[in-house]
Amino acid sequence: MITEQQLTLALFYCQNVPKSGEEDRQALEEEFGKSIRLFPIPCSGRLDPVHLLKALERFADAAFIITCPEGACRYFEGNHRAKKRVERTKKILSDIGLEPERAGIIIGSKEAPKTLAEIAKEIFKKISQMGPSPALKQG
Amino acid sequence: MITAEQKPIDEIRGMIAPYKRILVLGCASCVAECAAGGEKETAMLASALRMAARMEKQEVEIEEKTIDRQCVNEFIVLLDDIIDKYDAILSLGCGAGVQAVGDMFPEIPIIPALNTEFLGETKSQGLWVENCLGCGDCMLYYFGGVCPLARCSKQLFNGPCGGSVNGKCEINPDLDCAWQLIIDRLSTFGALDRLEEVYPPKDWSKKQGSGPRKIIREDQQR
Ligand code: SF4
Numbered sequence: 001m002i003t004e005q006q007l008t009l010a011l012f013y014c015q016n017v018p019k020s021g022e023e024d025r026q027a028l029e030e031e032f033g034k035s036i037r038l039f040p041i042p043c044s045g046r047l048d049p050v051h052l053l054k055a056l057e058r059f060a061d062a063a064f065i066i067t068c069p070e071g072a073c074r075y076f077e078g079n080h081r082a083k084k085r086v087e088r089t090k091k092i093l094s095d096i097g098l099e100p101e102r103a104g105i106i107i108g109s110k111e112a113p114k115t116l117a118e119i120a121k122e123i124f125k126k127i128s129q130m131g132p133s134p135a136l137k138q139g
Numbered sequence: 140m141i142t143a144e145q146k147p148i149d150e151i152r153g154m155i156a157p158y159k160r161i162l163v164l165g166c167a168s169c170v171a172e173c174a175a176g177g178e179k180e181t182a183m184l185a186s187a188l189r190m191a192a193r194m195e196k197q198e199v200e201i202e203e204k205t206i207d208r209q210c211v212n213e214f215i216v217l218l219d220d221i222i223d224k225y226d227a228i229l230s231l232g233c234g235a236g237v238q239a240v241g242d243m244f245p246e247i248p249i250i251p252a253l254n255t256e257f258l259g260e261t262k263s264q265g266l267w268v269e270n271c272l273g274c275g276d277c278m279l280y281y282f283g284g285v286c287p288l289a290r291c292s293k294q295l296f297n298g299p300c301g302g303s304v305n306g307k308c309e310i311n312p313d314l315d316c317a318w319q320l321i322i323d324r325l326s327t328f329g330a331l332d333r334l335e336e337v338y339p340p341k342d343w344s345k346k347q348g349s350g351p352r353k354i355i356r357e358d359q360q361r
């Protein structure tokens with residue numbers, strides 16, 4: 001059986017996500033070991049499809065971005081842009097026959113904010129159903 | 140600049156299928172500006188093609204490189220040292236770039252990854268519009284700096300056609316009526332009298348009258 005631990009997640013996140021400071025990042029890395037690669041970015045609007053694609057090509061079974069809540073981006077429209085870029089990435093994945101769900105976006109919620117660790121766990125749950133990515137070099 | 144869009148990945152994969160060592164070649168000029176063939180887009184396409192190949196267990200080597208300009212020999216020669224490794228080049232240059240690289244390395248098959256579209260302007264982020272047909276005899280002076288060949292749906296030289304509504308084109312209401320723009324502009328600088336002239340139909344001989352065009356400038360030559 002595939003355990004969550006065997007999959008690798010590339011997780012990009014806006015630094016405004018609750019509990020996503022340096023210490024939280026280290027704690028999460030300790031908990032998940034090689035299964036998680038964390039990429040803090042100043043704003044989710046910095047994300048480009050090339051980042052997600054390279055992660056999926058090189059090491060990740062899934063690549064996600066967490067943004068701040070709708071309307072709460074410090075730079076006004078970063079999360080809105082990130083959404084479009086994830087859409088573009090999904091389109092490329094489906095064009096090459098890879099499940100588009102391997103790229104994803106989690107938009108934070110103003111009403112029920114979640115921490116980086118909570119969201120990471122939810123994503124792992126989601127991707128564990130997909131299993132290892134066929135686009136990665138096996139072995 | 141010259142605008143272009145990437146071809147569908149399926150079409151590209153079909154064309155590169157026979158080859159085993161492919162150079163995906165970007166161009167950092169016009170097609171980078173229109174987000175079709177610059178360094179980033181080249182990296183994305185190469186990455187997608189490598190993943191696709193891996194999923195189908197194909198043994199192919201796909202590498203990427205971007206040069207400043209694919210349509211100028213001084214930049215293309217920079218590939219001299221590496222080109223022998225490859226058995227095909229997948230170019231993200233415009234049609235002119237693809238052919239220039241092909242001319243420099245005639246023994247290696249070259250494949251276009253883009254559909255080259257038009258001479259355009261970056262209107263806003265993510266929006267490019269066609270505004271010159273490269274007719275070879277520019278008449279923008281007479282039309283207040285707005286080209287009726289490229290921007291009027293009917294290519295009228297003696298407009299407007301009478302169908303424009305609220306400044307929009309009757310053929311396509313998404314477009315500004317070029318003739319409304321021409322008249323507004325000429326009025327602004329008090330030059331409406333330029334339209335008193337009746338302009339004869341466009342003389343296309345300067346565009347395609349005698350086969351492929353060429354510009355020769357002796358002062359620029361060696
Ligand atoms: S090959 Fe030349 S004309 Fe074509 S996109 Fe590159 S710089 Fe522009």
Ligand code: SF4
Pocket residue numbers: 270271272273274275276277278279286287288289
């Ligand atoms: S008249 Fe129009 S098509 Fe001709 S060169 Fe001028 S802008 Fe371009």
